[in-house]
Amino acid sequence: MSHQLLAGKSSLPELDDTQFARWQNLLEERTGMCITPQRRSFLQTSLGLRMQEVGCSSYQEYYERVRNGPAGAIEWSTLVDRLTVQETRFFRDPDAFAFVEQFVQQKAAEESTETIEFWSVGCSSGEEVYSLAMVGERWLKPAGRRYAVTGTDISTIVLRKARAGKYQPRAVDWIPAEYAKLGFRPLAPGGSLEVSDALRQRSCFTQVNILDLASCPLQSQHVIFCQNVLIYFRRWRRREILNLLAERLAPGGILVIGLGEMVDWQHPLLEPVHSSQVSAFVRKQKNSTGETARR
Numbered sequence: 001m002s003h004q005l006l007a008g009k010s011s012l013p014e015l016d017d018t019q020f021a022r023w024q025n026l027l028e029e030r031t032g033m034c035i036t037p038q039r040r041s042f043l044q045t046s047l048g049l050r051m052q053e054v055g056c057s058s059y060q061e062y063y064e065r066v067r068n069g070p071a072g073a074i075e076w077s078t079l080v081d082r083l084t085v086q087e088t089r090f091f092r093d094p095d096a097f098a099f100v101e102q103f104v105q106q107k108a109a110e111e112s113t114e115t116i117e118f119w120s121v122g123c124s125s126g127e128e129v130y131s132l133a134m135v136g137e138r139w140l141k142p143a144g145r146r147y148a149v150t151g152t153d154i155s156t157i158v159l160r161k162a163r164a165g166k167y168q169p170r171a172v173d174w175i176p177a178e179y180a181k182l183g184f185r186p187l188a189p190g191g192s193l194e195v196s197d198a199l200r201q202r203s204c205f206t207q208v209n210i211l212d213l214a215s216c217p218l219q220s221q222h223v224i225f226c227q228n229v230l231i232y233f234r235r236w237r238r239r240e241i242l243n244l245l246a247e248r249l250a251p252g253g254i255l256v257i258g259l260g261e262m263v264d265w266q267h268p269l270l271e272p273v274h275s276s277q278v279s280a281f282v283r284k285q286k287n288s289t290g291e292t293a294r295r
Contacts, residue, residue, distance in 0.1 A: 013051075015044040019059045023047065026063070031080060031154060032211045033232045046082045081157040084232075088124045090174045091131050093227060095277035096256050100223055103254050104135050107222065108143035116140055116147040119221045121245070122229035123151030123205065126162025126195075127171070132225060133199040134179040141198075150218060152208035162205045165195030213244040220250040227258040238262050246270050249283040256280045 015023075023043060024035050035043050047059060054075065056062040066076045091097050107116050118132045129151035136147035153159055172180060172193060184193040195203075208216055210229070224245050230238045238261070245255055246267040255270065259279045266272070270281040 013044075013048060013059065015040065015047070015059060019063075020044075022063060023059070026067070027083070028234075030076070030211075031209065032237050033083070034234050034237075035083075043083070046079075050079055050082060077156050081155040084124075084155055084158075088127050088228075090127045090171065091176060091179070092128065092174070093258075096225070096227065096280070097131065097135065099273070099275075099278045099280055100132070100225070100254070100256065101135055101139070103223065104139045108139045108145055112145070114145075116145060116223075117218075117221045117250070118147065118149040118223045119218055119225065119248075120149065120151040121210070121224065121226040123153050123159075123162060124155075125158045126151060126165065126203075126205065127167075128225060128227075129162065129203050129205070130165070130183060130195055130199050131175075131179075132223065133203050134175070134182050136202060137182045137198055138179060147202055149203045151203065151205045152216075152218075153205075154207065154209050156207055159205045159207060165200060166192045167195075168192055210241060213241060216244075216248075219248050220253075221248050222250050222253045224249060224253070224255045227256065227261075230257060230261040235262075239265055243267060246281070246283070251283055251285045253283045254280055255283075 020037075020040055020043070027033050027035055047062065051057075051059070051062045054062070054065070056065060066072050066079060104116070116136065118129075118136065120128045120132060123129050129149050133147075133149045136149065140147045151159075151162055153162075166187070167184075169190075169192070172184060175183065183196055183199060185196055186192075187194050210233075226241075226245060230241065233241065242255075242257070242262060242265055246269050249255060249269070254273075257279050259277075261279065267281070269283055271284060273280040273282060
């Protein structure tokens with residue numbers, strides 16, 4: 001079947017086996033994201049629509065465009081944004097946030113000047129980051145404890161949305177009442193809402209390709225939130241990602257992932273949390289000799 005887009009028609013070209021394998025390999029090589037055969041139609045639709053927008057007549061032509069030069073790098077960023085599912089909301093997983101809240105309450109009760117560091121991996125448009133910031137604002141700030149939240153994502157487009165911190169009123173419907181008053185101010189009656197200055201001052205966003213985690217400067221994190229990210233990767237790469245995240249936890253820090261995203265992984269530095277509602281791990285504390293203490 002021809003790969004040509006017929007002028008003036010909205011029909012998409014067929015993505016044959018050769019082209020599918022070529023795009024599949026490029027995506028996994030550059031982002032680690034694995035497009036399974038079951039998602040072939042999704043890839044075809046996403047590519048085809050973008051090709052129409054930029055005037056490319058074939059998959060091969062578009063493939064060459066995204067691989068070459070500065071313009072190709074910009075176009076690649078746009079394509080990655082299209083291919084990354086960004087379904088997210090504030091306090092998306094109530095059980096996971098309840099677990100984080102319990103951990104933060106314990107930190108608030110400690111006598112320490114240490115800043116509590118949160119990291120949202122694959123933060124998308126910022127709802128998860130600001131949710132974590134609300135937890136910090138509610139429990140750490142009154143206790144005189146400082147906190148900071150970092151959100152990372154591969155997509156520069158969603159990071160711009162996250163930094164803008166503007167959301168539709170319906171987005172806040174998911175926020176528990178006890179947190180809602182901490183987070184937003186209306187921009188206009190009936191219009192969008194803007195994240196409060198208090199949360200903005202404690203939140204930052206930066207682009208990180210998860211394949212480059214080994215060179216990511218974030219260390220000694222107290223909370224690492226990595227939900228609905230690992231599902232895009234092969235099992236062996238999920239292990240690599242989790243191993244790198246484990247090394248970036250502070251002693252006593254917690255790693256929270258999505259239920260069922262990795263059921264048989266373990267790490268010598270971590271203790272699993274035994275729960276049917278949350279998939280989480282705690283980094284072991286160090287003993288007086290500096291060695292990791294085993295429980």
